[in-house]
Amino acid sequence: MIIYFSATGNSLWVARELGARLSLPYFAIHDAKALSAYEIGTDEVCVLVMPVHAWGPALPMLRFIEQMDAGRFAGHPLYAVCTCGDDCGWTHCVLQKSLREKGLELRATFSVQMPNTYILLPGFDVDVSSAKREKLEAAPTRVRKIAEMIRKGADEMKTLYRPGTCATLKTSLIYPLFRKHIQGHTHFHATDACTSCGLCARICPTRNIRIKPKSLPTWGDACVQCHACIHRCPHRAIECGNITQKKGRYVNPYVYKSKG
Ligand SMILES: Cc1cc2nc3c(=O)[nH]c(=O)nc-3n(C[C@H](O)[C@H](O)[C@H](O)COP(=O)(O)O)c2cc1C
Numbered sequence: 001m002i003i004y005f006s007a008t009g010n011s012l013w014v015a016r017e018l019g020a021r022l023s024l025p026y027f028a029i030h031d032a033k034a035l036s037a038y039e040i041g042t043d044e045v046c047v048l049v050m051p052v053h054a055w056g057p058a059l060p061m062l063r064f065i066e067q068m069d070a071g072r073f074a075g076h077p078l079y080a081v082c083t084c085g086d087d088c089g090w091t092h093c094v095l096q097k098s099l100r101e102k103g104l105e106l107r108a109t110f111s112v113q114m115p116n117t118y119i120l121l122p123g124f125d126v127d128v129s130s131a132k133r134e135k136l137e138a139a140p141t142r143v144r145k146i147a148e149m150i151r152k153g154a155d156e157m158k159t160l161y162r163p164g165t166c167a168t169l170k171t172s173l174i175y176p177l178f179r180k181h182i183q184g185h186t187h188f189h190a191t192d193a194c195t196s197c198g199l200c201a202r203i204c205p206t207r208n209i210r211i212k213p214k215s216l217p218t219w220g221d222a223c224v225q226c227h228a229c230i231h232r233c234p235h236r237a238i239e240c241g242n243i244t245q246k247k248g249r250y251v252n253p254y255v256y257k258s259k260g
Contacts, residue, residue, distance in 0.1 A: 001040055002026035004049040005060045005205065007226035009252025010083045010114035014143055015049040016255075018081065021147035022047075029064040030205060045150055046073055048080045048095070051117070051226075054178035055089025055170040057082070059224040060205045062098055070102040079150055080109040085116025085127070087164025090171035092157070108157040110146040112139055117227050119247040120240050126248035136253070178225075186223040186240060188230065190216040193237035200229040200238065232256065 002024050004015035012028075019026040022045065027035050040046065050061040057080075080095050082088050092109035099106050115132040118124045127135065146160055164170070190200075194216050201209040201217055206224055211217040230238045231249050239245055251257075 001038060001044060002047045002049060003029055003035065003064070005029045005051070005058055005064070006049075006255075007051065007058070007205070007228035008117045008231045008250060009255030010112075010117070011049045011051050013252050013255050014081055014083055014112055014114075014139070015047075017140065017143045018047060018049065018147055018150075021144065022150060029060060040072060040076060043076070045077045045079065047150065048078075050080070050082060052082045052084040052088045052091050052111075053225065054175050054182070055087075055164075055167070056091050056094045056175035056178070057098075058226060059179065059183065060226070062094070065095075065098045065102065068102065070104055073104055077150075077153060078104055078106050080106055081146060082109060082111045082161075083114045084111055084162065085114065085118065087111075087162045087167070089163060089167045089175070092161060094171065094175065107153075107155045108149070108161075110149065110157055110160045111162045112142045112146070113162065114139060114252070115250055117231060117250055119227065119230070119244055119249075120225065122243065126250040132250070183224050185221045186219060186225065188219045188223070188238060188240050191237050191239060193235045194233075195235055195237070197234065200233055203228050203232060 002015045002019050004011050004026060006012035015026040024045065025038065048061060050058045053059065082091050088111045095109060096106045113135050115127045115135050119126060149160060196211060196214055198211050201211045205226060206222040208220045208222040209217045209229060230240060230244060231251055236249060
Protein backbone atom coordinates (compact mmCIF):
# COMPACT_ATOMS: atom_id res chain seq x y z
CA MET A 1 0.00 0.00 0.00
CA ILE A 2 1.01 3.60 -0.52
CA ILE A 3 0.27 6.24 2.11
CA TYR A 4 0.72 9.86 1.12
CA PHE A 5 0.46 13.41 2.34
CA SER A 6 0.26 16.14 -0.28
CA ALA A 7 -0.64 19.82 -0.06
CA THR A 8 -0.48 20.91 -3.69
CA GLY A 9 -0.62 17.60 -5.56
CA ASN A 10 3.02 16.74 -6.29
CA SER A 11 3.22 13.93 -3.76
CA LEU A 12 -0.28 12.76 -4.65
CA TRP A 13 0.80 12.51 -8.29
CA VAL A 14 3.90 10.49 -7.28
CA ALA A 15 1.77 8.22 -5.07
CA ARG A 16 -0.65 7.66 -7.95
CA GLU A 17 2.13 6.89 -10.45
CA LEU A 18 3.89 4.52 -8.06
CA GLY A 19 0.58 2.87 -7.32
CA ALA A 20 0.00 2.24 -11.03
CA ARG A 21 3.52 0.86 -11.56
CA LEU A 22 3.58 -1.32 -8.45
CA SER A 23 -0.11 -2.28 -8.56
CA LEU A 24 -0.62 -0.89 -5.08
CA PRO A 25 -3.56 1.13 -3.76
CA TYR A 26 -2.83 4.61 -2.41
CA PHE A 27 -4.43 6.33 0.56
CA ALA A 28 -4.22 9.84 1.99
CA ILE A 29 -2.94 9.90 5.59
CA HIS A 30 -6.18 11.66 6.54
CA ASP A 31 -8.43 8.96 5.15
CA ALA A 32 -8.47 7.05 8.45
CA LYS A 33 -11.53 4.99 7.49
CA ALA A 34 -10.05 3.66 4.23
CA LEU A 35 -6.63 3.18 5.81
CA SER A 36 -7.92 1.09 8.67
CA ALA A 37 -10.30 -0.92 6.47
CA TYR A 38 -7.53 -1.97 4.07
CA GLU A 39 -5.95 -5.35 4.70
CA ILE A 40 -2.27 -5.33 3.81
CA GLY A 41 -1.38 -8.42 1.77
CA THR A 42 1.35 -10.88 2.77
CA ASP A 43 4.75 -9.44 1.78
CA GLU A 44 3.03 -6.32 0.42
CA VAL A 45 5.34 -3.34 0.13
CA CYS A 46 4.40 -0.16 2.06
CA VAL A 47 5.50 3.21 0.73
CA LEU A 48 5.21 6.58 2.49
CA VAL A 49 5.10 9.54 0.09
CA MET A 50 5.38 13.14 1.27
CA PRO A 51 6.87 16.57 0.49
CA VAL A 52 10.09 17.78 2.08
CA HIS A 53 9.49 20.81 4.31
CA ALA A 54 12.60 22.70 5.47
CA TRP A 55 14.81 19.68 4.76
CA GLY A 56 12.73 17.29 6.81
CA PRO A 57 9.52 15.34 6.33
CA ALA A 58 6.29 17.39 6.16
CA LEU A 59 4.95 17.45 9.70
CA PRO A 60 1.62 15.70 8.98
CA MET A 61 3.60 12.61 7.90
CA LEU A 62 5.69 12.65 11.08
CA ARG A 63 2.52 12.90 13.15
CA PHE A 64 1.03 10.04 11.16
CA ILE A 65 4.07 7.88 11.94
CA GLU A 66 3.91 8.77 15.64
CA GLN A 67 0.29 7.69 15.81
CA MET A 68 0.32 4.72 13.44
CA ASP A 69 -0.44 1.18 14.52
CA ALA A 70 3.07 -0.14 13.87
CA GLY A 71 1.99 -3.76 14.26
CA ARG A 72 0.11 -3.59 10.94
CA PHE A 73 3.31 -2.69 9.09
CA ALA A 74 5.74 -5.03 10.88
CA GLY A 75 7.38 -7.47 8.48
CA HIS A 76 6.42 -5.49 5.38
CA PRO A 77 9.17 -3.90 3.26
CA LEU A 78 8.89 -0.19 4.09
CA TYR A 79 10.02 2.61 1.76
CA ALA A 80 9.72 6.39 1.68
CA VAL A 81 9.56 8.69 -1.33
CA CYS A 82 10.00 12.44 -0.82
CA THR A 83 9.10 15.13 -3.29
CA CYS A 84 11.17 18.31 -3.13
CA GLY A 85 11.67 21.51 -5.08
CA ASP A 86 15.46 21.18 -4.93
CA ASP A 87 16.88 18.78 -2.36
CA CYS A 88 15.96 16.82 0.75
CA GLY A 89 18.82 17.23 3.22
CA TRP A 90 18.70 14.35 5.68
CA THR A 91 14.96 13.84 5.56
CA HIS A 92 15.59 10.09 5.27
CA CYS A 93 17.35 10.07 8.67
CA VAL A 94 14.49 11.92 10.37
CA LEU A 95 12.05 9.39 8.92
CA GLN A 96 14.23 6.44 9.89
CA LYS A 97 14.57 7.70 13.47
CA SER A 98 10.87 8.23 13.85
CA LEU A 99 10.03 4.80 12.37
CA ARG A 100 12.62 3.07 14.57
CA GLU A 101 10.92 4.56 17.60
CA LYS A 102 7.88 2.57 16.46
CA GLY A 103 9.97 -0.56 15.97
CA LEU A 104 9.93 -0.27 12.18
CA GLU A 105 12.85 -0.13 9.76
CA LEU A 106 12.92 1.86 6.53
CA ARG A 107 14.55 -0.03 3.66
CA ALA A 108 15.34 3.05 1.58
CA THR A 109 14.20 6.60 0.87
CA PHE A 110 14.01 8.02 -2.65
CA SER A 111 13.32 11.52 -3.89
CA VAL A 112 11.65 13.17 -6.87
CA GLN A 113 12.28 16.78 -7.78
CA MET A 114 9.00 18.56 -8.47
CA PRO A 115 8.00 22.21 -8.91
CA ASN A 116 8.64 24.26 -5.78
CA THR A 117 5.78 25.40 -3.58
CA TYR A 118 7.52 27.38 -0.82
CA ILE A 119 6.69 31.09 -1.12
CA LEU A 120 6.62 32.61 2.37
CA LEU A 121 10.16 34.00 2.72
CA PRO A 122 11.80 36.75 0.65
CA GLY A 123 13.74 35.20 -2.24
CA PHE A 124 11.51 32.11 -2.46
CA ASP A 125 8.90 31.77 -5.17
CA VAL A 126 7.33 29.15 -7.41
CA ASP A 127 9.52 28.04 -10.30
CA VAL A 128 9.58 29.96 -13.57
CA SER A 129 7.64 28.08 -16.24
CA SER A 130 10.72 26.58 -17.96
CA ALA A 131 12.01 25.08 -14.68
CA LYS A 132 8.53 23.87 -13.81
CA ARG A 133 8.19 22.19 -17.20
CA GLU A 134 11.64 20.54 -16.96
CA LYS A 135 10.85 19.08 -13.54
CA LEU A 136 7.45 17.81 -14.62
CA GLU A 137 8.98 16.24 -17.75
CA ALA A 138 11.75 14.51 -15.80
CA ALA A 139 9.51 13.20 -13.01
CA PRO A 140 7.90 10.19 -14.78
CA THR A 141 11.31 8.63 -15.59
CA ARG A 142 12.44 9.15 -12.01
CA VAL A 143 9.28 7.56 -10.63
CA ARG A 144 9.66 4.63 -13.04
CA LYS A 145 13.23 4.06 -11.78
CA ILE A 146 12.10 4.27 -8.15
CA ALA A 147 9.32 1.77 -8.83
CA GLU A 148 11.89 -0.60 -10.38
CA MET A 149 14.12 -0.27 -7.32
CA ILE A 150 11.22 -0.98 -4.98
CA ARG A 151 10.11 -3.95 -7.08
CA LYS A 152 13.63 -5.37 -6.84
CA GLY A 153 13.54 -4.94 -3.05
CA ALA A 154 16.41 -2.45 -3.12
CA ASP A 155 17.86 -1.36 0.19
CA GLU A 156 20.23 1.29 -1.12
CA MET A 157 19.26 4.69 -2.38
CA LYS A 158 22.51 6.39 -3.38
CA THR A 159 21.54 7.31 -6.91
CA LEU A 160 17.87 8.10 -6.40
CA TYR A 161 17.95 10.33 -3.35
CA ARG A 162 19.05 13.93 -3.53
CA PRO A 163 20.42 15.24 -0.20
CA GLY A 164 21.90 18.42 -1.76
CA THR A 165 24.74 20.48 -0.35
CA CYS A 166 25.23 21.00 3.41
CA ALA A 167 22.55 18.36 3.94
CA THR A 168 23.40 17.59 7.58
CA LEU A 169 23.52 21.24 8.49
CA LYS A 170 20.19 22.05 6.82
CA THR A 171 18.32 19.20 8.49
CA SER A 172 19.94 19.51 11.89
CA LEU A 173 19.66 23.32 12.12
CA ILE A 174 16.82 24.53 9.93
CA TYR A 175 14.31 21.69 10.31
CA PRO A 176 14.13 21.99 14.14
CA LEU A 177 13.77 25.77 13.81
CA PHE A 178 10.98 25.32 11.30
CA ARG A 179 9.17 22.90 13.59
CA LYS A 180 9.57 25.01 16.70
CA HIS A 181 9.16 28.60 15.55
CA ILE A 182 7.76 28.84 12.06
CA GLN A 183 4.76 26.58 12.36
CA GLY A 184 1.79 27.40 14.54
CA HIS A 185 0.67 30.99 14.27
CA THR A 186 0.90 32.41 10.74
CA HIS A 187 -0.18 35.58 8.97
CA PHE A 188 -2.51 34.03 6.42
CA HIS A 189 -5.63 36.01 5.65
CA ALA A 190 -8.32 36.11 2.99
CA THR A 191 -8.78 39.11 0.71
CA ASP A 192 -11.93 40.63 -0.80
CA ALA A 193 -11.63 38.13 -3.67
CA CYS A 194 -12.75 35.38 -1.25
CA THR A 195 -16.17 33.90 -2.05
CA SER A 196 -16.41 31.92 1.22
CA CYS A 197 -16.46 28.68 -0.77
CA GLY A 198 -14.85 26.89 2.19
CA LEU A 199 -12.32 24.88 0.15
CA CYS A 200 -9.40 26.12 2.29
CA ALA A 201 -11.08 24.91 5.47
CA ARG A 202 -11.90 21.53 3.94
CA ILE A 203 -8.37 20.82 2.69
CA CYS A 204 -6.40 22.12 5.68
CA PRO A 205 -4.63 19.04 7.11
CA THR A 206 -4.77 20.35 10.68
CA ARG A 207 -8.33 21.74 10.51
CA ASN A 208 -6.76 25.09 11.35
CA ILE A 209 -9.08 27.20 9.19
CA ARG A 210 -12.56 28.17 10.33
CA ILE A 211 -15.20 29.65 8.08
CA LYS A 212 -18.75 30.65 8.84
CA PRO A 213 -21.32 31.01 6.03
CA LYS A 214 -20.80 34.22 4.05
CA SER A 215 -17.79 35.29 6.08
CA LEU A 216 -14.06 35.24 5.54
CA PRO A 217 -11.99 32.30 6.81
CA THR A 218 -9.78 32.71 9.86
CA TRP A 219 -6.59 30.83 10.73
CA GLY A 220 -5.83 29.35 14.15
CA ASP A 221 -2.49 28.46 15.71
CA ALA A 222 -2.06 24.97 14.32
CA CYS A 223 -0.70 25.81 10.85
CA VAL A 224 1.94 23.39 9.53
CA GLN A 225 2.76 25.72 6.62
CA CYS A 226 1.96 23.09 4.01
CA HIS A 227 0.73 25.87 1.64
CA ALA A 228 -2.37 23.92 0.55
CA CYS A 229 -4.73 26.84 1.28
CA ILE A 230 -2.72 29.56 -0.42
CA HIS A 231 -1.97 27.60 -3.59
CA ARG A 232 -5.26 25.80 -4.02
CA CYS A 233 -7.61 28.74 -3.42
CA PRO A 234 -9.54 28.95 -6.71
CA HIS A 235 -9.82 32.74 -6.46
CA ARG A 236 -6.24 33.55 -5.41
CA ALA A 237 -7.84 35.13 -2.41
CA ILE A 238 -5.33 34.07 0.26
CA GLU A 239 -2.20 35.99 1.18
CA CYS A 240 0.36 35.68 3.95
CA GLY A 241 1.00 39.20 5.26
CA ASN A 242 2.24 41.24 2.29
CA ILE A 243 4.95 38.83 1.24
CA THR A 244 2.89 36.67 -1.10
CA GLN A 245 1.13 39.41 -3.06
CA LYS A 246 3.62 39.28 -5.90
CA LYS A 247 4.44 35.57 -5.59
CA GLY A 248 3.16 32.90 -7.95
CA ARG A 249 0.80 30.07 -7.10
CA TYR A 250 1.17 26.41 -8.06
CA VAL A 251 -0.86 23.25 -8.09
CA ASN A 252 0.24 20.02 -9.74
CA PRO A 253 -1.37 20.24 -13.19
CA TYR A 254 -2.02 16.48 -13.43
CA VAL A 255 -3.95 16.47 -10.19
CA TYR A 256 -5.69 19.82 -9.85
CA LYS A 257 -6.93 22.33 -12.35
CA SER A 258 -4.24 24.99 -12.66
CA LYS A 259 -5.17 28.67 -12.48
CA GLY A 260 -2.36 29.41 -14.93
C1 LIG B 1 6.91 24.81 3.99
C2 LIG B 1 7.63 24.25 2.81
C3 LIG B 1 8.98 23.94 2.93
C4 LIG B 1 9.67 23.39 1.84
N1 LIG B 1 10.98 23.04 2.03
C5 LIG B 1 11.66 22.48 1.01
C6 LIG B 1 13.00 22.04 1.19
O1 LIG B 1 13.56 22.09 2.28
N2 LIG B 1 13.65 21.55 0.12
C7 LIG B 1 13.08 21.45 -1.12
O2 LIG B 1 13.72 21.01 -2.05
N3 LIG B 1 11.78 21.81 -1.30
C8 LIG B 1 11.05 22.31 -0.28
N4 LIG B 1 9.74 22.67 -0.45
C9 LIG B 1 9.09 22.39 -1.74
C10 LIG B 1 8.22 21.12 -1.67
O3 LIG B 1 8.89 20.08 -0.99
C11 LIG B 1 7.86 20.59 -3.06
O4 LIG B 1 7.38 21.59 -3.88
C12 LIG B 1 6.89 19.42 -2.94
O5 LIG B 1 6.88 18.71 -4.14
C13 LIG B 1 5.45 19.86 -2.63
O6 LIG B 1 4.67 18.68 -2.53
P1 LIG B 1 3.09 18.64 -2.46
O7 LIG B 1 2.57 19.28 -3.73
O8 LIG B 1 2.78 17.19 -2.42
O9 LIG B 1 2.67 19.36 -1.24
C14 LIG B 1 9.02 23.20 0.61
C15 LIG B 1 7.67 23.55 0.48
C16 LIG B 1 6.98 24.05 1.57
C17 LIG B 1 5.52 24.41 1.42
